[in-house]
Amino acid sequence: MVEEPQVIEAxxxxxxxxxxxxxxxxxMVHDVEVDAGxxxxxLALTTLACPLRESIVENARQAVLGLGNxxxxxxxxxxxxxxxxxxxxxxxxxxxxxxxxxxxxxxxHVVAVMSGKGGVGKSSVAALLAVALRREGKRVGVLDxxxxxxxxxxxxxxxxxxxxxxVGIIPAxxxxxIRVMSINLLLPEExxxxxxxxxLISGAIRQFWGDVxxxxxxxxxxxxxxxxxxASLTVMQSMPLNGVVLVTSPQGLAGMVVRKAARMxxxxxxxxxxxxxxxxxAECPNCGERIDIFGPSxxxxxxxxxxxxxxxxxxLDPELAERCDAGEIEAYEGEDFEPIAEAIAxxxxxxxxxxxMAQAHPQGPRGR
Amino acid sequence: MVEEPQVIEAxxxxxxxxxxxxxxxxxMVHDVEVDAGxxxxxLALTTLACPLRESIVENARQAVLGLGNxxxxxxxxxxxxxxxxxxxxxxxxxxxxxxxxxxxxxxxHVVAVMSGKGGVGKSSVAALLAVALRREGKRVGVLDxxxxxxxxxxxxxxxxxxxxxxVGIIPAxxxxxIRVMSINLLLPEExxxxxxxxxLISGAIRQFWGDVxxxxxxxxxxxxxxxxxxASLTVMQSMPLNGVVLVTSPQGLAGMVVRKAARMxxxxxxxxxxxxxxxxxAECPNCGERIDIFGPSxxxxxxxxxxxxxxxxxxLDPELAERCDAGEIEAYEGEDFEPIAEAIAxxxxxxxxxxxMAQAHPQGPRGR
Numbered sequence: 001m002v003e004e005p006q007v008i009e010a011x012x013x014x015x016x017x018x019x020x021x022x023x024x025x026x027x028m029v030h031d032v033e034v035d036a037g038x039x040x041x042x043l044a045l046t047t048l049a050c051p052l053r054e055s056i057v058e059n060a061r062q063a064v065l066g067l068g069n070x071x072x073x074x075x076x077x078x079x080x081x082x083x084x085x086x087x088x089x090x091x092x093x094x095x096x097x098x099x100x101x102x103x104x105x106x107x108x109h110v111v112a113v114m115s116g117k118g119g120v121g122k123s124s125v126a127a128l129l130a131v132a133l134r135r136e137g138k139r140v141g142v143l144d145x146x147x148x149x150x151x152x153x154x155x156x157x158x159x160x161x162x163x164x165x166x167v168g169i170i171p172a173x174x175x176x177x178i179r180v181m182s183i184n185l186l187l188p189e190e191x192x193x194x195x196x197x198x199x200l201i202s203g204a205i206r207q208f209w210g211d212v213x214x215x216x217x218x219x220x221x222x223x224x225x226x227x228x229x230x231a232s233l234t235v236m237q238s239m240p241l242n243g244v245v246l247v248t249s250p251q252g253l254a255g256m257v258v259r260k261a262a263r264m265x266x267x268x269x270x271x272x273x274x275x276x277x278x279x280x281x282a283e284c285p286n287c288g289e290r291i292d293i294f295g296p297s298x299x300x301x302x303x304x305x306x307x308x309x310x311x312x313x314x315x316l317d318p319e320l321a322e323r324c325d326a327g328e329i330e331a332y333e334g335e336d337f338e339p340i341a342e343a344i345a346x347x348x349x350x351x352x353x354x355x356x357m358a359q360a361h362p363q364g365p366r367g368r
Numbered sequence: 369m370v371e372e373p374q375v376i377e378a379x380x381x382x383x384x385x386x387x388x389x390x391x392x393x394x395x396m397v398h399d400v401e402v403d404a405g406x407x408x409x410x411l412a413l414t415t416l417a418c419p420l421r422e423s424i425v426e427n428a429r430q431a432v433l434g435l436g437n438x439x440x441x442x443x444x445x446x447x448x449x450x451x452x453x454x455x456x457x458x459x460x461x462x463x464x465x466x467x468x469x470x471x472x473x474x475x476x477h478v479v480a481v482m483s484g485k486g487g488v489g490k491s492s493v494a495a496l497l498a499v500a501l502r503r504e505g506k507r508v509g510v511l512d513x514x515x516x517x518x519x520x521x522x523x524x525x526x527x528x529x530x531x532x533x534x535v536g537i538i539p540a541x542x543x544x545x546i547r548v549m550s551i552n553l554l555l556p557e558e559x560x561x562x563x564x565x566x567x568l569i570s571g572a573i574r575q576f577w578g579d580v581x582x583x584x585x586x587x588x589x590x591x592x593x594x595x596x597x598x599a600s601l602t603v604m605q606s607m608p609l610n611g612v613v614l615v616t617s618p619q620g621l622a623g624m625v626v627r628k629a630a631r632m633x634x635x636x637x638x639x640x641x642x643x644x645x646x647x648x649x650a651e652c653p654n655c656g657e658r659i660d661i662f663g664p665s666x667x668x669x670x671x672x673x674x675x676x677x678x679x680x681x682x683x684l685d686p687e688l689a690e691r692c693d694a695g696e697i698e699a700y701e702g703e704d705f706e707p708i709a710e711a712i713a714x715x716x717x718x719x720x721x722x723x724x725m726a727q728a729h730p731q732g733p734r735g736r
Binding site: 119123147148149151154190191194196197198201225233236249251253256257259261284289293294316321324325 | 434435436437484485486487488489491515516517519522523558559560561562563564565566567569570593594595596597598600601604605617618619620621624625627628629631632635636637650652653654655657659660661662663684686689690692693
């Protein structure tokens with residue numbers, strides 16, 4: 001059965017979007033009671049007129065339901081006392097407002113890497129693209145939008161919690177100077193599960209955009225999770241994307257799911273930069289034979305079907321898998337990827353898509 | 369910009385959970401107006417006292433927001449006129465109630481196949497498991513819970529809309545008699561994107577459980593999508609699972625994400641049946657060399673870390689990829705998988721987990 005400390009722990013993950021801090025740390029959570037599967041608690045808000053009230057309550061509910069074994073959650077609301085408010089804003093109220101970082105950032109191009117289907121090496125392609133652009137002297141960041149299966153930090157050998165500056169979260173930095181933000185940098189252990197429903201996933205992604213001090217970047221690469229649900233939708237609706245790179249594998253099945261991803265981008269009017277085929281073939285280390293592990297390539301066909309340029313093939317390279325597992329992707333030679341990175345950089349549209357407004361995210365924790 | 373027909377098309381995907389039919393087909397949608405990014409329409413419900421009112425409205429909102437380019441959605445509610453009601457229930461009201469199918473079904477064991485990480489061959493393992501059990505003479509069903517990247521129908525060569533019987537949806541049937549339900553059977557085209565936020569995803573999965581006439585089954589295999597968000601959470605919370613099979617690949621990265629999946633199952637008190645390693649190695653067709661494509665295996669270690677038995681390894685077999693793409697997975701020999709299927713069947717716990725109650729899904733379209 002669920003107990004009080006677990007409820008508080010779950011609520012610690014819920015932020016007040018206006019203040020950008022955990023509702024538990026802000027002293028908003030009171031009177032937690034657990035009675036068989038029923039959980040009750042009171043949320044003390046800075047003002048009951050808070051326009052984001054519904055989403056805070058919903059996020060808190062979902063966080064507690066996410067514990068499992070919880071059948072129902074009752075949330076009472078009250079306004080904070082003056083004393084309680086004093087503790088939150090010791091001197092200047094709203095000193096650390098959400099979205100301040102965003103106003104300070106200057107990001108030239110935002111490129112999302114997407115596949116629809118998992119495991120085709122989307123994260124490797126996103127990381128290799130960042131590395132290749134960095135080698136060209138560009139200022140590069142990677143936003144890991146895969147909240148439930150984040151693999152970017154491990155590839156770059158990053159761990160540890162990023163520090164919180166006065167206006168936002170400072171991204172982690174790789175050896176070569178690529179700035180990285182990922183939920184895995186914020187978890188106590190890298191294999192901790194993030195059991196969140198959509199609204200929390202979307203909230204985290206919007207914070208990675210609005211509350212992270214990316215500073216000046218030539219390219220921000222966004223690594224999308226598989227699927228066309230909340231995470232992809234939030235990235236496409238709330239960030240000014242210049243375009244999407246689609247990653248596929250030679251399997252017909254992968255092609256089908258990639259076409260779904262392409263249709264999503266089309267519906268949301270995000271330009272397709274092109275299609276990259278990963279895991280194209282392997283080379284036998286003994287006899288040099290080229291093996292079509294996933295069958296013959298159909299990716300040029302897929303590119304044609306989705307009306308996007310075909311950008312090239314990447315072989316299955318055990319060295320890349322090893323480098324990724326060892327956190328050394330920046331040391332990987334990756335000659336095969338160079339022409340692909342060049343083709344992508346050439347084709348990134350100069351103009352970014354217009355992000356949607358706050359109303360499009362009735363459940364989101366932040367109005368952007 | 370969004371136009372009226374698109375709005376109606378989007379709303380066509382929203383069901384009245386009580387009636388199990390599209391709100392558009394039921395004649396519930398009226399007075400659609402689009403004005404710059406704002407969409408307005410009226411929903412005529414059979415009764416304004418409908419307990420599922422909120423979820424219908426929310427699902428309708430989300431469906432329209434999913435179109436993109438929509439900033440705000442205003443939904444007016446009214447009660448249907450007597451004449452309108454007559455058209456819905458020509459003779460017996462509520463003849464086809466949600467959840468009736470569930471009461472008629474008799475399912476002995478429900479086994480979820482999960483990986484956390486995408487592309488490790490979870491769907492192939494789910495399908496191979498179904499085929500192996502079927503070869504043993506068992507009555508088997510496959511519930512494809514991967515709503516945004518469904519691959520089960522293609523593997524079995526299934527297409528076409530399943531018929532709607534008087535008490536529920538009749539699942540598709542493979543050549544060998546495996547019953548299958550997947551969102552891809554309900555889409556006009558297999559590569560149509562399902563751009564839904566979490567509540568709709570969860571609703572579809574719950575319908576696949578409650579409104580599909582699975583009839584008598586020895587095993588229902590549930591193919592989970594990657595990730596630990598809505599789809600996995602809904603399956604774990606709302607179905608009586610006997611256990612979870614975890615699929616991993618030799619990559620260290622896959623191991624990390626699989627450990628997240630294991631932690632989720634643990635938190636929701638679902639027993640782990642064991643760990644299967646897929647894509648373990650490939651064989652060179654020229655010289656027979658065994659190639660560790662994704663590096664040396666670490667899966668026994670992963671199994672130990674998550675406290676579950678290690679059930680075996682599957683090589684990367686181009687024939688399997690081909691058979692899957694051709695819809696002929698039932699014709700695949702799959703000798704390597706036989707002992708794994710046996711080990712799974714032996715280890716499935718007899719007792720199922722207790723599903724959570726309806727209140728745990730405030731946004732779901734059905735009270736279960």
